[in-house]
Amino acid sequence: MKEQLKNIRGSITAPCGFRAAGVFCDIKRLGTGKGSNKGAKRDLALIVSEVPATVAGMFTTNQVCAAPVKLCAERVKKGTAQAIVAYSGNADACTGAQGLRDALAMTQLAAKELHLPAAHVLVGSTGRIGMSLPMTNVKRGIAEAASMLGQAPEHAAAVAEAIMTSDTQPKQIAVEFELSGRTVRIGGVCKGAGMIQPGLSGTRARPPAAPNARPPRGPHATMLCFLTTDAAIEAGTLQAALQEAVANSFNRITVDGDMSTNDTVLALANGLAGNRRLRAMSRNASVAGADLARFQSALNQVAVELAQMIVRDGEGVSRFVTVRVAGAKTFADADAAARAVANSALVKTSWHGGDPNWGRIIGALGYSPAKVVEEKVDIGYSAPGSRQVLYSLQRGQASQATFKALCAAVDAKEFDLHINLNLGNASARIYAADLTEAYVDFNKGDVSDPASLGG
Amino acid sequence: MKEQLKNIRGSITAPCGFRAAGVFCDIKRLGTGKGSNKGAKRDLALIVSEVPATVAGMFTTNQVCAAPVKLCAERVKKGTAQAIVAYSGNADACTGAQGLRDALAMTQLAAKELHLPAAHVLVGSTGRIGMSLPMTNVKRGIAEAASMLGQAPEHAAAVAEAIMTSDTQPKQIAVEFELSGRTVRIGGVCKGAGMIQPGLSGTRARPPAAPNARPPRGPHATMLCFLTTDAAIEAGTLQAALQEAVANSFNRITVDGDMSTNDTVLALANGLAGNRRLRAMSRNASVAGADLARFQSALNQVAVELAQMIVRDGEGVSRFVTVRVAGAKTFADADAAARAVANSALVKTSWHGGDPNWGRIIGALGYSPAKVVEEKVDIGYSAPGSRQVLYSLQRGQASQATFKALCAAVDAKEFDLHINLNLGNASARIYAADLTEAYVDFNKGDVSDPASLGG
Numbered sequence: 078m079k080e081q082l083k084n085i086r087g088s089i090t091a092p093c094g095f096r097a098a099g100v101f102c103d104i105k106r107l108g109t110g111k112g113s114n115k116g117a118k119r120d121l122a123l124i125v126s127e128v129p130a131t132v133a134g135m136f137t138t139n140q141v142c143a144a145p146v147k148l149c150a151e152r153v154k155k156g157t158a159q160a161i162v163a164y165s166g167n168a169d170a171c172t173g174a175q176g177l178r179d180a181l182a183m184t185q186l187a188a189k190e191l192h193l194p195a196a197h198v199l200v201g202s203t204g205r206i207g208m209s210l211p212m213t214n215v216k217r218g219i220a221e222a223a224s225m226l227g228q229a230p231e232h233a234a235a236v237a238e239a240i241m242t243s244d245t246q247p248k249q250i251a252v253e254f255e256l257s258g259r260t261v262r263i264g265g266v267c268k269g270a271g272m273i274q275p276g277l278s279g280t281r282a283r284p285p286a287a288p289n290a291r292p293p294r295g296p297h298a299t300m301l302c303f304l305t306t307d308a309a310i311e312a313g314t315l316q317a318a319l320q321e322a323v324a325n326s327f328n329r330i331t332v333d334g335d336m337s338t339n340d341t342v343l344a345l346a347n348g349l350a351g352n353r354r355l356r357a358m359s360r361n362a363s364v365a366g367a368d369l370a371r372f373q374s375a376l377n378q379v380a381v382e383l384a385q386m387i388v389r390d391g392e393g394v395s396r397f398v399t400v401r402v403a404g405a406k407t408f409a410d411a412d413a414a415a416r417a418v419a420n421s422a423l424v425k426t427s428w429h430g431g432d433p434n435w436g437r438i439i440g441a442l443g444y445s446p447a448k449v450v451e452e453k454v455d456i457g458y459s460a461p462g463s464r465q466v467l468y469s470l471q472r473g474q475a476s477q478a479t480f481k482a483l484c485a486a487v488d489a490k491e492f493d494l495h496i497n498l499n500l501g502n503a504s505a506r507i508y509a510a511d512l513t514e515a516y517v518d519f520n521k522g523d524v525s526d527p528a529s530l531g532g
Numbered sequence: 533m534k535e536q537l538k539n540i541r542g543s544i545t546a547p548c549g550f551r552a553a554g555v556f557c558d559i560k561r562l563g564t565g566k567g568s569n570k571g572a573k574r575d576l577a578l579i580v581s582e583v584p585a586t587v588a589g590m591f592t593t594n595q596v597c598a599a600p601v602k603l604c605a606e607r608v609k610k611g612t613a614q615a616i617v618a619y620s621g622n623a624d625a626c627t628g629a630q631g632l633r634d635a636l637a638m639t640q641l642a643a644k645e646l647h648l649p650a651a652h653v654l655v656g657s658t659g660r661i662g663m664s665l666p667m668t669n670v671k672r673g674i675a676e677a678a679s680m681l682g683q684a685p686e687h688a689a690a691v692a693e694a695i696m697t698s699d700t701q702p703k704q705i706a707v708e709f710e711l712s713g714r715t716v717r718i719g720g721v722c723k724g725a726g727m728i729q730p731g732l733s734g735t736r737a738r739p740p741a742a743p744n745a746r747p748p749r750g751p752h753a754t755m756l757c758f759l760t761t762d763a764a765i766e767a768g769t770l771q772a773a774l775q776e777a778v779a780n781s782f783n784r785i786t787v788d789g790d791m792s793t794n795d796t797v798l799a800l801a802n803g804l805a806g807n808r809r810l811r812a813m814s815r816n817a818s819v820a821g822a823d824l825a826r827f828q829s830a831l832n833q834v835a836v837e838l839a840q841m842i843v844r845d846g847e848g849v850s851r852f853v854t855v856r857v858a859g860a861k862t863f864a865d866a867d868a869a870a871r872a873v874a875n876s877a878l879v880k881t882s883w884h885g886g887d888p889n890w891g892r893i894i895g896a897l898g899y900s901p902a903k904v905v906e907e908k909v910d911i912g913y914s915a916p917g918s919r920q921v922l923y924s925l926q927r928g929q930a931s932q933a934t935f936k937a938l939c940a941a942v943d944a945k946e947f948d949l950h951i952n953l954n955l956g957n958a959s960a961r962i963y964a965a966d967l968t969e970a971y972v973d974f975n976k977g978d979v980s981d982p983a984s985l986g987g
């Protein structure tokens with residue numbers, strides 16, 4: 078499918094019929110009386126479809142979750158939405174009944190400005206936990222954003238900027254492809270940086286844990302992702318497609334192993350591309366099947382590219398490592414092994430130092446819940462996506478590769494770590510990052526400034 | 533019991549009939565051709581009882597484990613031992629059949645020098661993984677140590693030093709107490725520093741995971757602990773007592789959440805105190821029961837003090853935090869909640885910065901496998917062991933405590949973090965540490981020196 082997919086300019090306003098705006102209404106400063114949003118010139122955004130759209134959503138499985146997550150998880154079930162309010166600097170998490178009232182009020186304010194039913198407005202938030210929202214500012218911000226909506230790439234870029242917290246750069250993408258002769262577009266923006274190991278679910282019910290899978294852990298800065306498409310797609314089908322895309326992207330990343338209270342992925346599909354409406358069990362199954370596969374493939378690629386941007390721009394990150402585990406007995410084992418390695422403080426610091434130490438890696442595999450047999454383990458490195466693997470360990474024995482060659486393999490800013498447990502056929506990958514002094518320095522906070530202390 | 537327990541000078545040679553020695557035989561340098569043991573002037577030790585002793589042991593549950601762990605786990609089952617060879621600089625892990633042969637040879641060398649059956653000699657090791665042992669040096673070291681055995685505190689201190697890797701100071705303790713009129717002593721030495729979250733078991737079989745308990749994770753520098761006592765105690769009873777002591781000490785610490793391939797606790801009891809032999813189901817149950825309880829209490833205290841020394845001297849550690857979770861539905865929940873908080877990169881960096889941020893703590897509780905209800909959670913701080921708790925969060929609501937007061941509470945080098953889930957009666961504590969730039973700097977290694985790259 079990839080050859081039919083074209084990257085295009087812009088992001089969430091690239092699909093037909095979407096407008097957006099990002100403004101600054103000083104949500105963080107007024108919430109605490111001092112400080113200002115780090116690195117973000119804007120802090121509130123609106124994304125609006127010209128017509129009602131089908132909607133799908135995936136939300137953090139953290140038992141402690143933000144008011145906007147609770148509100149969206151309910152609204153998304155109806156299958157229709159038309160606008161999203163997103164803001165940064167305040168998580169609206171652990172804010173009790175007032176937090177829920179504020180989230181609701183926000184959708185009402187946006188609905189009034191946009192002349193929509195409030196039930197068709199969704200909210201996404203990121204920032205400090207346990208702080209009440211400066212609703213006067215939010216109201217001003219929503220009104221201002223509603224008056225500035227536009228379709229140009231700059232409008233979408235303003236949204237990408239408004240949701241940033243500790244991100245050093247905005248994250249956005251748009252692609253174009255054909256569905257039975259019609260041009261369809263998908264656009265997306267996201268943010269991340271820290272408190273990143275999402276475990277997203279479409280239901281907010283915690284998925285039953287695989288018998289020996291480590292529980293998902295995750296973000297403080299939160300990951301937010303908003304996807305738009307002009308494809309015509311039935312809501313249940315969109316939800317299933319989003320679920321698959323997230324399972325292979327946002328649910329496969331870790332920056333620091335912490336799972337946020339606010340992680341949210343929302344997708345709006347307004348149908349303005351005029352393609353034959355996609356649905357999973359169409360009467361004309363073969364055509365719809367091919368179209369749906371094409372849409373799924375495009376959505377997967379958009380999601381995985383956005384997810385990787387989050388890891389590359391993680392707090393203090395200096396190296397991006399794709400941990401590829403193969404030969405596990407089960408997917409749960411492969412996943413658990415990959416996460417144990419990707420979240421080991423010792424493995425992560427060794428990556429930072431460019432140290433090809435396999436002892437820490439096999440140690441992490443050994444304490445993971447995955448079945449591991451020392452004498453069967455292969456460990457090696459390659460350039461991203463390459464199959465030319467330089468092994469440091471083969472069947473539990475140090476390989477003949479020189480220390481110099483191994484150092485060169487892990488000296489790259491991006492590389493793949495290949496682990497084969499040689500026990501079965503299951504595999505899993507995790508997009509991971511190193512652990513640096515910069516991460517510690519950034520997150521130890523500045524106690525002279527309560528506003529700097531992330532949620 | 534505590535009032536009857538007296539701290540005395542020395543450590544493993546304080547009990548009657550134990551002699552020890554620590555020497556330098558350059559295990560690390562010769563294993564790699566360069567470098568030298570960081571901070572340790574000695575690197576090989578012998579601990580010897582004058583008479584055969586009952587023995588108990590607890591070992592890492594890492595599926596990848598060192599040759600000495602495999603050897604000891606088997607030998608300990610027989611219930612009798614008389615000497616321990618311990619060394620640092622080489623883990624003898626992932627060294628295959630040769631590693632096992634080397635471990636075995638080491639016990640034979642010591643047995644020959646000490647005129648003991650080789651089957652009564654045990655081994656403990658720590659250091660780099662996957663490196664073959666310089667047996668010529670080891671042989672020289674064992675002969676030298678055997679010729680230098682002594683009972684003075686200096687001899688025991690030499691052992692504490694010889695097992696150090698990244699530890700900045702030796703760790704040792706000795707206590708004295710009465711059992712039915714006889715004076716009994718327990719002594720201990722240990723080491724730790726990094727790759728520390730032991731999950732020790734007496735059988736080397738992995739304990740069945742509690743349905744929602746996070747798997748134990750653990751050490752790179754490894755934790756080693758050697759305990760000696762002149763108490764007379766039956767082997768099975770000693771094993772049960774050690775199991776209880778370890779469950780409440782070494783299995784409740786974490787420095788970096790990584791579990792080592794080498795974690796080992798060994799206890800030798802030579803009976804020279806002449807007390808009535810302790811056994812769990814004695815015919816004279818009431819007297820033996822009181823004596824055994826006294827012994828258990830002393831052993832618990834020795835183990836917990838040694839375990840705490842490991843956390844306080846963990847790599848880069850600047851703050852020691854006792855995480856106390858109460859009000860959980862089950863012990864597995866309490867344990868999982870405490871470990872999620874104690875191993876959260878964001879919580880640990882906030883401790884380093886002296887940041888009383890409860891958002892990160894409730895976030896970690898929320899993603900832990902423990903049942904957590906946001907509106908019920910209390911979070912507070914106290915001085916170590918104190919019940920005077922300053923709450924930052926009460927029933928999910930920010931407390932009235934001032935930011936300044938909360939900052940003062942977490943500014944101490946040591947404090948207790950109190951978490952009440954208010955859902956049940958189970959509780960658990962974890963001895964934890966902050967995450968600092970110094971930890972990252974130390975562990976990122978120096979790739980110009982292969983010998984510096986810990987296992």
